[in-house]
Amino acid sequence: MARKRHEDALATREQLLDAAERVFRRRGVGHTSLAEVADEAGVTRGAIYWHFKDKADLFQALVQRVEMPINAAMEEMSRASAADPLGAVRSLAVHALQGLAGCRRTQAVFDVVFLRCEYTEELAPVRARQLEDRKDCLRRCEAAFEQAIAKRQLPADTDARVAAQGLYAFVTGLMRTWVETPGRFDLGAVAPPLVDVFIAGLKTDPPRRAPAPRKPAAKRVRRPQAA
Amino acid sequence: MARKRHEDALATREQLLDAAERVFRRRGVGHTSLAEVADEAGVTRGAIYWHFKDKADLFQALVQRVEMPINAAMEEMSRASAADPLGAVRSLAVHALQGLAGCRRTQAVFDVVFLRCEYTEELAPVRARQLEDRKDCLRRCEAAFEQAIAKRQLPADTDARVAAQGLYAFVTGLMRTWVETPGRFDLGAVAPPLVDVFIAGLKTDPPRRAPAPRKPAAKRVRRPQAA
DNA sequence: TTACAAACATACATGACTGTATGTAAACTG
DNA sequence: CAGTTTACATACAGTCATGTATGTTTGTAA
Structure with missing residues (x-):
């Protein structure tokens, strides 16, 4: 395939993310090969490796x-x-x-x-x-x-x-x-x-803070309330 | 390895499950090969395929x-x-x-x-x-x-x-x-x-049952909302 | 004691998948 | 308009996992 304009490339990127969403959902991230994602998006793995470092990078972007x-x-x-x-x-x-x-x-x-x-x-x-x-x-x-x-x-x-x-x-x-x-x-x-x-x-009936540990003859300290 | 008594075989099975627990946790189920599980258990894949049909079966037993x-x-x-x-x-x-x-x-x-x-x-x-x-x-x-x-x-x-x-x-x-x-x-x-x-x-303040609808066609409007 | 089958180990064939290296055509730049 | 870069496609090498087929040893029943 030939070179595309910048906006076309961005569209390809989005298509790859869309395709990855679908394939990941069907087959799981780990069980999905990048070839499957590429197929779903109608491109080859070359496109994926151009836009993303690897599968983890693709997933993160997703x-x-x-x-x-x-x-x-x-x-x-x-x-x-x-x-x-x-x-x-x-x-x-x-x-x-x-x-x-x-x-x-x-x-x-x-x-x-x-x-x-x-x-x-x-x-x-x-x-x-x-x-x-x-x-x-x-x-x-x-x-x-x-x-x-x-x-x-x-x-x-x-x-x-x-x-x-x-x-x-x-x-x-x-x-x-x-x-x-x-x-x-x-x-x-x-x-x-x-x-x-x-x-x-x-x-x-909220969860209560643990009361200040009462040691014998220790004075009770009230925690300052955040304002 | 030689044949073992029935109880020894059951012990092997438990060891396999224990090993699978550890390896699955470290590496994920999909990323784990049965060879890794076998190694962790100190046996070979043969033992796994004897006790379990495949990885899914092992996981289910786990x-x-x-x-x-x-x-x-x-x-x-x-x-x-x-x-x-x-x-x-x-x-x-x-x-x-x-x-x-x-x-x-x-x-x-x-x-x-x-x-x-x-x-x-x-x-x-x-x-x-x-x-x-x-x-x-x-x-x-x-x-x-x-x-x-x-x-x-x-x-x-x-x-x-x-x-x-x-x-x-x-x-x-x-x-x-x-x-x-x-x-x-x-x-x-x-x-x-x-x-x-x-x-x-x-x-x-519990969730309340929907009251019996007085008018049959009270239709809820669903708004599409981004995230 | 033999014969069988349990409980594995080993070996093999096959088929991915990954990462990279290389090819290429069009868009952009000066 | 020639060179450069972009945006991919294609080809390749290497690894690795899976399932099965087969080998091996030993409890155990007859």
Whole structure:
């Protein structure tokens, strides 16, 4: 094939990512040869090796295509959490779930990420990035919960960290179970009430911080509340 | 090597499963060759092909080794749910989480199941079994929640099915996030309070069954949403 | 004691898949 | 308009995994 213009090359790149999405989903990342991806995209392996270093690089690019909107939503939460922290967290969780339910590409990528790939050494960079994203999300949620405590939206001795870990696990668990069997329930519909279950539970019976260890005759120290 | 007695052969089988657990965890199921498993077990591939049909069969046997305790716990819940359904569900969830936190073998298998394998065609039987287990768990939990409604432990219009799906997603989400980073938090310790958050939320603000539609054609508008 | 079959080990044929090296035609540059 | 670079296609070498076929040794039953 002949040389193309720059924009055509970018289109080829997108086609490769689209093709990889489909093939990875069908056959799994590890079981997919780059030849299959090339076939699906209507090119040869040469094109893949031109645009990407190897399969891991291709996969990473694939994931990054859908990460942006979620990160934007997290920024939004951090901004909105000054006024109504609990509402901001709720909004983020619901938005993330409905974003998955409503976007085909996100569904495909999450399907691959959750079910069709092995996190071994060759995908270490992808995995490291995921864990970094998770850490960031947990940090933000924990901060929001701390603000919620300060604003008396949550009990004073709520363990914000554990609460954040719980919410994260809940949301990602819903994502995974839904991706496993998309037909079984309407994620977009159940997301708001289910997130509300967790929020309501936090209000009435949250995980409590371990009380300050009371040694005999040691004075009790109140931890300063973050503002 | 020579022939062994029956019990020696069973021991070899267990060694193979142990070895597979370790190698699968390090390298991923798809990236592992049976030669590697054989090496790890100190035998040759011949032994593997004697005891198992192929890699998928080996993997399936590996998973089945840890399924028993969980299934037993589910039976137990169904039994106990007559007297205190909500307590039985809570107990099952906590028990499952602490069972993971406390058992090395379970941790290894869940690690492989969640992170080191691709659910493609060759693992279809394993996957089908998992989905069957999940369905069974959901059925039992839903039934327990129904009983909880009958006993006024939950509001009358609680949607038991959605509640069960939520709890299942929550528990498996916790399992997965913990397996991803076992050092980050103490699963055994946070399990009870976090499960209680969900239960408490169900009591005060559960997902409600859709009220009987007064007008037949009240159509929901679905908005396509990016991420 | 023989005969069979269990429980593996060994050897082989086959078929990918990967990475790279090289070819090539068109687009771009000066 | 000639040279250069881009954007691929093609060809090649080497490795590696799989499944099976076959060999080997030894419990065990008759």
